[in-house]
Amino acid sequence: xxxxxxxxxxxxxxxxxxxxxxxxxxxxxxxxxxxxxxxxxxxxxxxxxxxxxxxxxxxxxxxxxxxxxxxxxxxxxxxxxxxxxxxxxxxxxxxxxxxxxxxxxxxxxxxxxxxxxxxxxxxxxxxxxxxxxxxxxxxxxxxxxxxxxxxxxxxxxxxxxxxxxxxxxxxxxxxxxxxxxxxxxxxxxxxxxxxxxxxxxxxxxxxxxxxxxxxxxxxxxxxxxxxxxxxxxxxxxxxxxxxxxxxxxxxxxxxxxxxxxxxxxxxxxxxxxxxxxxxxxxxxxxxxxxx
Amino acid sequence: xxxxxxxxxxxxxxxxxxxxxxxxxxxxxxxxxxxxxxxxxxxxxxxxxxxxxxxxxxxxxxxxxxxxxxxxxxxxxxxxxxxxxxxxxxxxxxxxxxxxxxxxxxxxxxxxxxxxxxxxxxxxxxxxxxxxxxxxxxxxxxxxxxxxxxxxxxxxxxxxxxxxxxxxxxxxxxxxxxxxxxxxxxxxxxxxxxxxxxxxxxxxxxxxxxxxxxxxxxxxxxxxxxxxxxxxxxxxxxxxxxxxxxxxxxxxxxxxxxxxxxxxxxxxxxxxxxxxxxxxxxxxxxxxxxxxxxxxxxxxxxxxxxxxxxxxxxxxxxxxxxxx
Numbered sequence: 020x021x022x023x024x025x026x027x028x029x030x031x032x033x034x035x036x037x038x039x040x041x042x043x044x045x046x047x048x049x050x051x052x053x054x055x056x057x058x059x060x061x062x063x064x065x066x067x068x069x070x071x072x073x074x075x076x077x078x079x080x081x082x083x084x085x086x087x088x089x090x091x092x093x094x095x096x097x098x099x100x101x102x103x104x105x106x107x108x109x110x111x112x113x114x115x116x117x118x119x120x121x122x123x124x125x126x127x128x129x130x131x132x133x134x135x136x137x138x139x140x141x142x143x144x145x146x147x148x149x150x151x152x153x154x155x156x157x158x159x160x161x162x163x164x165x166x167x168x169x170x171x172x173x174x175x176x177x178x179x180x181x182x183x184x185x186x187x188x189x190x191x192x193x194x195x196x197x198x199x200x201x202x203x204x205x206x207x208x209x210x211x212x213x214x215x216x217x218x219x220x221x222x223x224x225x226x227x228x229x230x231x232x233x234x235x236x237x238x239x240x241x242x243x244x245x246x247x248x249x250x251x252x253x254x255x256x257x258x259x260x261x262x263x264x265x266x267x268x269x270x271x272x273x274x275x276x277x278x279x280x281x282x283x284x285x286x287x288x289x290x291x292x293x294x295x296x297x298x299x300x301x302x303x304x305x306x307x308x309x310x
Numbered sequence: 311x312x313x314x315x316x317x318x319x320x321x322x323x324x325x326x327x328x329x330x331x332x333x334x335x336x337x338x339x340x341x342x343x344x345x346x347x348x349x350x351x352x353x354x355x356x357x358x359x360x361x362x363x364x365x366x367x368x369x370x371x372x373x374x375x376x377x378x379x380x381x382x383x384x385x386x387x388x389x390x391x392x393x394x395x396x397x398x399x400x401x402x403x404x405x406x407x408x409x410x411x412x413x414x415x416x417x418x419x420x421x422x423x424x425x426x427x428x429x430x431x432x433x434x435x436x437x438x439x440x441x442x443x444x445x446x447x448x449x450x451x452x453x454x455x456x457x458x459x460x461x462x463x464x465x466x467x468x469x470x471x472x473x474x475x476x477x478x479x480x481x482x483x484x485x486x487x488x489x490x491x492x493x494x495x496x497x498x499x500x501x502x503x504x505x506x507x508x509x510x511x512x513x514x515x516x517x518x519x520x521x522x523x524x525x526x527x528x529x530x531x532x533x534x535x536x537x538x539x540x541x542x543x544x545x546x547x548x549x550x551x552x553x554x555x556x557x558x559x560x561x562x563x564x565x566x567x568x569x570x571x572x573x574x575x576x577x578x579x580x581x582x583x584x585x586x587x588x589x590x591x592x593x594x595x596x597x598x599x600x601x602x603x604x605x606x607x608x609x610x611x612x613x614x615x616x617x618x619x620x621x622x623x624x625x626x627x628x629x630x631x632x633x634x
Contacts, residue, residue: 034527041420044412045429048503051496052436055447062450110343118337119344128344131351134618137550138354138611139557141584145607146354149361176350183347207329209336237440240559240584244591264442268560268588271446279450286443297438301431 056290063287066280076250076266082277086285088252092167092260093236096246099171099256100235104178105228109217111179112186112224117212120191129187135180144241147173152245167253167260170246174235181234185227189220222304229300233293239264263289355611362605364598373605379570381590386602388609390572394487394580395610398562399555401491401576406499407548413499414506418536419528430507437500445564448493449485453565456492457484461577464488480577485567488576497561498551505547505625509540546624553618557610559584583610 070085077084111128119125147169156164193216201211217224247259248269267285270278318326359366365373365386376387413433417426461482468478480486513536521531537544567579568589581589583606594600 034529037529041412041415044409045416048413058447058451107343110340111347114340114344132347133622137553139614141559142354142607142611145604146357149357208333239442293438
């Protein structure tokens with residue numbers, strides 16, 4: 020009896036310690052989240068001003084300034100990247116789910132796609148630099164090179180795996196009976212896929228696209244040597260273009276106080292946008308799902 | 311049966327032919343999109359290898375084993391960034407894996423049901439924050455915090471230990487491999503946590519309930535039932551985090567200090583592969599310098615590829631067990 024009581028107490032203490040450890044880990048994790056978000060919020064809000072959306076990024080030493088050109092560049096490049104990447108991702112996802120669900124090549128593509136999902140984005144930047152920026156530069160005799168378009172291509176490479184994955188998953192969730200019923204009516208397969216199955220899965224597919232936008236909004240590394248950066252307003256996608264993340268990167272490391280303020284303001288805008296997108300895609304999907 | 315079918319009218323036949331042709335083209339279109347996915351992987355590897363050929367051919371193996379990175383003398387050896395990348399990722403894993411395990415334990419076994427949803431959502435939101443925010447926070451908030459409170463403490467106590475003390479000696483700069491490792495740990499924590507939580511939930515309830523019915527404590531169920539059942543996926547999740555950590559640029563670049571001197575100490579500034587590329591690429595004016603940076607990218611890509619490959623293989627083992 021004596022030994023039993025001892026063992027029992029030992030097990031209980033061990034369990035208690037484990038529970039404390041688990042709870043402490045959760046508190047720690049959430050604490051860091053609160054710390055990071057809190058810092059961004061406080062420093063960002065104090066740097067917010069209408070000038071942010073109107074004025075251009077300031078040159079070194081100049082007072083004030085805004086992020087207008089960077090915001091515009093970010094929106095344009097993100098939209099372009101989504102326009103390029105999302106259709107490719109959807110098509111690839113459709114192929115995986117409808118034509119290659121169990122084939123060997125399908126497994127390989129799915130596997131490679133999963134790896135690309137977390138591949139280092141800076142290498143994607145280098146890829147586009149060597150494949151697009153350098154090539155364009157050579158063939159145009161030096162007049163073209165870094166460009167907003169190259170930046171969009173780099174980001175599109177990050178959109179593709181996210182959209183492919185979600186499309187594949189969502190299409191696989193569609194009931195086989197629906198597919199079979201449609202085919203039995205003699206509808207050609209492309210129509211079945213696009214107009215019946217994809218339509219049924221569209222909430223999930225849209226969620227995937229929204230998540231991919233959230234993913235690329237804050238990406239900095241692939242833009243450094245593709246879109247490069249630009250101090251001025253530029254709407255020509257074949258020229259270097261400023262973006263918010265790259266501007267943050269340059270400004271945060273600088274010794275100028277107003278640059279650092281702008282960096283925090285940009286950080287706040289990015290964070291809010293990404294959080295909003297993540298939350299709304301979650302709600303969007305849940306509402307569609309429950310119907 | 312076939313001889314009983316009515317002959318098709320010309321219009322119908324034309325329609326069938328058109329549908330078939332459309333189907334073939336549709337299939338080709340989808341297939342080429344899927345091939346593009348493969349092409350991205352091959353293209354990234356091939357283009358960085360091609361771009362880095364100059365450096366590989368000039369330095370050979372020295373590129374990996376030499377610690378001399380001298381832009382002026384056109385000498386490029388990548389030992390310091392390689393060491394920095396591995397060390398910061400190692401620190402990050404060391405800190406993040408147990409914490410992620412704790413949070414997953416909390417979410418799946420400890421927390422009351424009403425708390426699970428919000429906490430799990432918060433963890434996923436943390437995963438969505440752009441890495442550059444982590445970097446800025448590290449530079450402006452966490453770095454100074456380390457310099458003021460943590461570094462002197464570590465220096466005094468851990469630095470005094472023989473042998474491993476070398477790792478912890480250095481001026482309280484606030485930036486360096488330890489700080490970068492901690493920031494990375496915070497960044498990969500949500501990824502690992504959500505994988506672990508997900509696989510913990512996949513454990514059949516009967517298994518856990520049987521153990522509880524035999525009188526097991528929560529900890530025993532977790533350690534002896536849940537963990538062995540999910541082992542390969544848990545390791546896979548950790549590897550997934552490692553893959554992220556190795557290739558992460560922004561969270562690290564801000565707090566690493568971009569130094570090319572080799573030092574064992576974790577308190578000293580260093581550099582990682584990604585941070586060197588991010589810092590120097592646009593200021594690299596010689597072909598060899600640029601080529602060396604692209605070659606670094608190639609090394610990074612190859613290493614992360616194998617880490618992620620291992621991660622995916624281990625993760626797929628669990629789903630095979632579950633019968634999917």
